[in-house]
Amino acid sequence: DIQLTQSPSFLSASVGDRVTITCRASQGISSYLAWYQQKPGKAPKLLIYAASTLQSGVPSRFSGSGSGTEFTLTISSLQPEDFATYYCQQLNSYSCTFGQGTKLEIK
């Protein structure tokens, strides 16, 4: 199985900061990667898919990049509603796996 490792696992930042979360795959996955945001008690929300495609309705301050084994999610200017946990997800053949998550907290 392909493993995904996110870093950091915890991130403390302030409103207005630019933050980057990294997701590394144990083997190449081309661009078959997505990013999700999850708030406590809620279902995850798709932000980015195919590594860099912004899901409809998601603010443009979110962006994704990368291919192969290394990917990043960038939030250009943190807003109060962005404090949440973020997960990457990879697709492989007919299955998928998620990273362990990155919890983004207010500094």
Add this chain to the structure above:
Amino acid sequence: QVQLVQSGAEVKKPGSSVKVSCKASGGTFSSYTISWVRQAPGQGLEWMGRIIPILGIANYAQKFQGRVTITADKSTSTAYMELSSLRSEDTAVYYCARSISITMIFLDYWGQGTLVTVSS
């Protein structure tokens, strides 16, 4: 708009089975796949498997092979996930989610989640 509505919370005994439903509305049920993802308390997301309703074909994560069965009823636009031989570690919120296409398991719409508690 697309909605996925799941069945209510369940409390089960170890060794028993649970079946959770997920009714879709607002879209073409057969044009997508439905995945099941679970989340244990305080833990991350774990993909369990998916079904392609138009084909009736399901595939499962290796961890759950033999213990999970995912089915779909096209006539009612409802997907089901049955997990057997329950143990305490299966206590989790179970989500159904729709993929953006049949070939891409990127999940754009999610159900509200169903809490399954396994306790003696």
